[in-house]
Amino acid sequence: MTNVYDVLTERGFTEQVTHGEELRELLGKESVPFYIGFDATADSLTLGHFLQIMAMMHMQRAGHRPIVLLGGGTTMVGDPSGKADMRKMLTKEQINHNAQRFKEQFSRFISFDNDEALIVNNADWLLDLNYIDFLREVGRHFSVNRMLAAECYKSRLEGGLTFLEFNYMLMQSYDFLELYRRYDCKLQLGGNDQWSNILGGYELVRRVDGGSVYALTFKLLTNSDGKKMGKTEAGTIWLDPAKTSPFEFYQYIRNFDDRDVEKGLALLTFLPMDEVRKLGTLEGAEINKAKEVLAFEVTKLVHGEEEAIKAQEAANALFGGGISATDMPSTEIETSRFENGIDVITLMQEAGLIGSRGEGRRLIQQGGVTIEDNKVTDINQIITIKDFNDNKLMIKKGKKVYHQIKLV
Template identity: 60%
Template sequence: MSSVFDVLKERGFIAQITHEDEVKKLLGEKKVTFYIGFDPTADSLHIGHFLQLMVMAHMQQAGHIPIVLIGGGTAMVGDPSGKNDMRKMMTREIIKHNADSFKTQISKFIDFSDNKAFMVDNSEWLMELNYVQFLRDVGVHFSVNRMLTAECFKTRMEKGLTFLEFNYMLMQSYDFLVLNRKYDCQLELGGDDQWSNILGGINLVRKSEAKEVYGMTFKLLTTSEGKKMGKTENGAVWLDPEKTTPYEFYQYWRNIDDNDVENCLALMTFLPMDEVRRLGSLKDAGINEAKAVLAYEVTKIVHGEDEAGKAKEAAEAIFGGKGKSDSIPFIEINSADLEAGIKIADLLMAAGLTPSKSEARRAIQQGGVLLNDNKITGFDYTVGTNDLVNGEMMLQKGKKNFVKIKVV
């Protein structure tokens, strides 16, 4: 039986690791407590976070113990990693609201029963720190010269790194120290942009506790061309169904580039690697079937089997002439509003097909907007009761985005 290290390596998760032989041995021989941190900078996780949750799930399935660290304290400062500008500062109330949303979402993916996993918030220890004591206990172990060479500060150095952000590495490193003391946590995992911060924590634990702990990063979710995945013209692909509907979520995976299918199947599903490689090797019409499998499997993990089935039926009803037409995404509009007339741009926005009027104008100019299969040519087109077909309308943007309009 292979260890979880071999599973993560074969599936393509691992980017960097501090002590490969030691970590592989450790994960193969004993139950290891590890942690991943999530700073609540929004009120929902997105698919970049989902990749981290998949790592956590693989680790838990192999018998290891995850600690989900919610960064209620670190979010007060903001991680400078990979940022050109300082993050927008948030109030404690917004951070708490976001943290509560994260906790609810993560509980769908990780089993917290019977101490199989723990969820903690670093505001518990960071918000009450004595600053002078913190400098004496933690700051003394950090070389400013070395910190300034860290990758996480490089992009911020060009515009000016604030002293506030400079403290982030110390705070994240202190998290590892606290979790090591309280839970005997031996391993920190994170995205590859967290490498410098993880090294800081490892050094702090070694110097403070005279213990060896380890770090491992995994690849960020990118296309075969190296571009970050998870963005659409409407913004990020969220795990919250109120922000990205299960159908939109399904369609995101259904429409990825052919060259990204095998990588996404390996990282974002639990399908066996033999099946991943078989699906990834398909060509022409076959690769579309592979994309449908990917879309269904990822949507099933995030939104459940029922919603994944509905999204699949909706896609088939629209694109393949199969399935139930009532599974197509829809919005409801008031009959009085329709009688008064609704501008096409307002309807596109209400349907979630464009985020703004300027995007609506662009889509119309490019010939990409259809109402009941009729191309809309004018930005000022007013939708009215004459556009109803059997009491409904079908609004389309591009080849693959459809929303049914129902009148109430």
């Protein structure tokens, strides 16, 4: 049986690891409890999270035990990693709501039957900590000089790092210690931007309890230019179909750069690597076949096969020359509102296609808005019932974003 360590390495997940050979040997001979932490900063997981979910699924399929750690406690402080400013402070109610939504989404990917996996919340041990006891047990093991040299803090020193955020590494490290004590958790996984925090936990467990634990980080989901994937002009690519429709999700994946297709197939699907490499060698117009496979497979994993088929058929109908794609993103608006007409910028705002009127004006002036195959040139254009075809109106933003307005 193939060792999951080799699987993750071959598919391109592995970035940094402690005691790699030891960890590989451990993963090859016993079921290892492992965890990844997810701060509840929004009410849905994102495409960026999905890479880590894929790693968890690979691990579980190989017989290891996932522990999904919801950051009900750490979210109250906020991780400074990769942020130019302090994160927005959320209320306990918002955090609890977000954590519950995460819990629902994880159940689509990870099997929690018969304790095959656990989902826990660090609020259970962080919120009632005695601060003095915490400093004496945990804080004494951390060097301030070394912490300030960590990338997650160093990049923030000039702009301002709050003492609140400075505590984050200690809290995340303490999570590993608690999970080791409670569930014999021996491995923490996470994105490469978390290396400093994850290393802190690995060292804490070894120092305080003498535990043989390990740390491994993954490459972040970035394109060939080094930019994080999962962001568009319209915003984040969410796993919640109410926030990013299956069609939008499919289209985002379908539009990966040619250079990123093989990497996407390796990281975001379960296709055998022989097939991944074969698809990755396609060139020119042929690469579009690989992109369609990638988009279908990822959409199937996230939204189910039925929704993936719908999204694929909708895309084929749309780009095949028709505009009858019923599963593309849409907004319903009462017919009566169009009797006197709605200006095009207001309509785009209500459809969520633009964030401001200024953005709408710029798009139109740059030739980036098309309605029913007609380019919009007038920023004051009024849309009326006469513009609709079978109670539907197609708006195209840029080259790739399509949205349908439906009369109700």
